[in-house]
């Protein structure tokens with residue numbers, strides 16, 4: 001695991017966007033796994049800037065989103081379809097047929113989940129999966145007690161997640177209770193994982209994910225099992241890490257480190 005700590009949200013957004021842009025520049029038909037929530041908004045803003053100012057080309061890129069609320073249609077303002085369109089897709093040159101977001105309104109969730117997994121495989125697997133983290137340590141909507149081998153399926157949201165996400169809805173009662181989400185096992189198959197977190201509300205989840213044993217009670221801890229995962233944190237989200245000095249030491253010494261490949 002690589003742990004990178006930045007003074008500001010802007011810096012962490014730019015650094016994580018650069019990793020995605022480097023992939024697209026070296027592999028124009030890259031497959032991206034994308035996340036919603038407020039955390040990756042800065043990364044998406046930076047990708048849009050790179051597209052507009054530097055010609056970053058998404059015309060051969062494919063994307064797969066992590067999750068969607070059950071019951072919300074793509075035109076619902078709180079659906080993740082709508083979020084992605086508004087915050088990224090409408091401002092880059094991605095082909096609509098290359099965009100995949102789980103359906104919150106399919107008539108057969110089981111069949112849809114199987115199709116989604118197959119479609120990821122058909123596209124050659126995910127090159128980089130962008131992740132945020134819930135305050136209860138979830139990745140995508142893999143709530144505490146989700147199997148670390150889980151695949152795309154329906155999950156029941158925890159009360160903590162419903163409370164956290166209520167800020168996007170008029171009333172807490174409007175937050176859907178169920179979601180369709182990639183599993184932890186699905187996420188772990190991506191070739192690279194980048195997890196972004198900022199703010200004090202994520203500090204405990206980050207400390208659990210990085211420094212506690214791997215556990216289904218904090219599904220972000222599954223990143224410990226992945227050979228190529230990077231945490232992009234601001235100083236607040238990193239605030240409860242016991243080995244913080246060591247991670248900052250590694251980061252500072254990185255430019256002089258022997259090349260690993």
Ligand code: GLP
Nearest residue numbers: 035037038039132133134140141
């Ligand atoms: C939701 C999403 C997660 C996201 C989390 C954190 O639960 N399913 O993918 O990481 O929210 O959201 P935010 O970045 O707004 O804190």
